[in-house]
Amino acid sequence: MNKDLLKMSNLSKEDILDILNLADQLKYEQKHGIEHHHLKGKSLGLIFEKSSTRTRVSFEVGMYQLGGYPLFLSSKDLQIGRGEPIQDTARVLSRYLDGIMIRTFSQKEVETLAESSSIPIINGLTDDEHPCQILADLMTIRENKKILEGLNVAYIGDGNNMANSLIVGFLTVGMNLSIASPTDYSPSNYYIEKGKEISKSMDVNFRVTTCPKEAVKNADVVITDVWASMGQEDESAKRIKAFQGFKVDSQLMKLAKNDAIVLHCLPAHREEEISTEVLEKHSEIIFNEAENRLHAQKAILVKLLK
Numbered sequence: 001m002n003k004d005l006l007k008m009s010n011l012s013k014e015d016i017l018d019i020l021n022l023a024d025q026l027k028y029e030q031k032h033g034i035e036h037h038h039l040k041g042k043s044l045g046l047i048f049e050k051s052s053t054r055t056r057v058s059f060e061v062g063m064y065q066l067g068g069y070p071l072f073l074s075s076k077d078l079q080i081g082r083g084e085p086i087q088d089t090a091r092v093l094s095r096y097l098d099g100i101m102i103r104t105f106s107q108k109e110v111e112t113l114a115e116s117s118s119i120p121i122i123n124g125l126t127d128d129e130h131p132c133q134i135l136a137d138l139m140t141i142r143e144n145k146k147i148l149e150g151l152n153v154a155y156i157g158d159g160n161n162m163a164n165s166l167i168v169g170f171l172t173v174g175m176n177l178s179i180a181s182p183t184d185y186s187p188s189n190y191y192i193e194k195g196k197e198i199s200k201s202m203d204v205n206f207r208v209t210t211c212p213k214e215a216v217k218n219a220d221v222v223i224t225d226v227w228a229s230m231g232q233e234d235e236s237a238k239r240i241k242a243f244q245g246f247k248v249d250s251q252l253m254k255l256a257k258n259d260a261i262v263l264h265c266l267p268a269h270r271e272e273e274i275s276t277e278v279l280e281k282h283s284e285i286i287f288n289e290a291e292n293r294l295h296a297q298k299a300i301l302v303k304l305l306k
């Protein structure tokens with residue numbers, strides 16, 4: 001496995017399955033009160049330049065459950081906020097910590113941090129990627145469907161960080177993927193090309209469309225995310241207009257398979273990207289998905305820090 005988890009393409013199919021298997025085991029152990037202090041004596045820094053509920057709490061608690069020590073580091077309080085170069089921050093923190101999780105805007109910043117650090121760096125969300133969420137999503141799908149390969153997945157919504165990591169991660173494990181976004185909001189050419197390349201090598205279907213109905217047809221799994229991500233709040237009104245017709249509601253779900261499941265990384269904007277009815281109908285799985293952030297990230301931490 002790579003030193004870092006900066007983006008989904010850092011992981012091979014084998015890496016992903018190894019993480020999911022370990023995540024299942026750690027979940028079992030936690031539920032049965034079996035101690036698993038794999039990271040005793042290790043410290044993890046958590047740098048946040050954007051808000052978080054799930055990522056912060058699941059990493060902090062996960063590190064504690066692994067016998068290690070998490071430090072929450074708001075970028076407002078670090079000297080980064082006053083202009084200290086990320087390279088110097090990396091060199092200093094590498095001498096205190098055993099790993100860093102960072103949530104920020106630019107993917108480049110995370111990559112620069114990793115280049116200058118001797119310790120593992122984990123991407124806890126950038127404008128471009130959200131790999132930790134995708135691993136929890138894969139874990140949740142496998143728990144429910146028992147398999148991953150050959151499942152039909154539909155992602156309805158913005159071609160954002162979730163869509164990008166989903167393209168790489170889901171196709172890599174052998175799932176078929178359809179993405180429906182409004183014109184001008186589809187994933188970037190870089191990720192579409194990457195998706196085509198992976199789908200060819202994995203012999204799976206990958207389709208990008210502007211028609212949600214086409215994407216959802218025959219889906220085993222339907223996924224959505226907010227229309228305006230963190231940092232895009234100013235564009236909310238414009239986006240609400242552009243995304244009309246892209247709500248995951250019971251009408252749209254009729255086109256999916258009868259036993260289709262719905263995932264949402266949360267936070268959700270009810271009656272925008274998802275109807276309250278669909279969210280509540282699938283809430284057991286959606287909140288399990290949130291819980292699985294904890295187990296999947298503990299597996300990532302063990303793989304990278306141990």
Ligand code: CP
Binds near residue numbers: 052053056
């Ligand atoms: N899904 C997710 O990353 O949630 P938070 O923004 O609350 O961390």
Ligand code: NVA
Binds near residue numbers: 160226
């Ligand atoms: N796309 C969303 C995901 C939040 C977990 C955002 O970046 O805000």
